[in-house]
Amino acid sequence: MECMAQRIQHGTKKRADEMKIFKKISNFLETKESFIEPESHPQWSPGRSKRDTDYNLYRRHHKLSILLEDADTLKRRQNERQPNAKRLKAELQYVRKKINYLNNQLENVDSKILKAYKHRNELQDQKKELVS
DSSP states (O other): OHHHHHHHHHTOSOHHHHHHHHHHHHHHHHHHHHHHSOOSSOSOOTTSOHHHHHHHHHHHHHHHHHHHHHHHHHHHHHHHHHHHHHHHHHHHHHHHHHHHHHHHHHHHHHHHHHHHHHHHHHHHHHHHHHHO
């Protein structure tokens, strides 16, 4: 492994070969860390007394109960807000329908205005023809 690292540092390999060696070294170091890394929460070990282990279990249980209470509180708040959210969604849907209706009305008015301008232009053209 030291030989591989030395080859990378001194540039005696091609770039692709250096990348392969670098990946091998990285994988090895990750594997080494996973084997060396201590157990996160051992239930009981010879270096700890039963009292310490019981206390740690009590602490973890207490933290878990606090987290569960927080989750229940959040769930309750969500349930309280849900009817209000449904009402607001219904109001939003109603407002969207009104907006669509008003847009349709506006399009109708615009088309009538265009027809009126076209009719006015036609009348003006007829008037010019009669006067000439």
